[in-house]
């Protein structure tokens with residue numbers, strides 16, 4: 001039997017990353033789960049292995065370049081890299097936003113993606129059929145009030161994907177961007193609002209069915225499992241109740 005192809009997923013400890021790891025494992029990849037929280041990715045790896053698929057956990061902070069370079073030495077080839085780690089901090093207007101939050105968002109959403117992509121690009125190419133997925137956001141394509149820090153960072157992630165696709169055309173590596181809109185996960189809004197459950201709940205208030213992490217994972221797995229010559233450049237996915245970043249139907 002041919003050895004399973006490797007799919008590395010960052011931010012695999014929860015939400016979209018964890019759901020994507022499950023989906024790619026089901027699709028036959030040996031998934032490598034990375035995140036800072038070791039207990040979470042160990043538990044997920046066990047769950048995936050117990051289900052008869054293949055997973056290993058590797059604790060990693062995507063902003064730590066030395067650690068990322070060390071991580072990359074573990075592989076001779078990698079077939080898929082899903083850059084999912086990231087997130088939002090705060091929803092303050094430009095006038096009062098915290099520069100430290102902006103910096104952290106740029107570090108995780110952009111530099112984290114850059115670190116993993118640079119470190120694994122030779123391994124993706126060596127696979128003869130590699131795929132880089134950048135999980136950006138609809139915030140990478142249009143702004144909204146109170147979103148500037150996150151929107152700027154996600155625009156950065158979008159530009160990274162778009163530029164990389166231009167630069168490596170002709171090599172056997174696809175560059176795919178998946179841009180989700182409103183997704184209700186356990187942590188996204190809670191992290192954004194520093195653990196304030198009331199503020200976090202307001203984000204989804206009255207919205208019939210926000211996307212789930214698995215809805216997004218399903219789209220990511222779909223893009224990855226298209227034939228090699230099919231490159232889904234950009235997939236924007238929102239719940240039916242959301243027409244734009246600022247136009248959301250709420251039953252209140």
Ligand code: 8X3
Nearest residue numbers: 137138139180181182
């Ligand atoms: C999440 C979408 O609208 O909270 O990436 O910026 S939004």
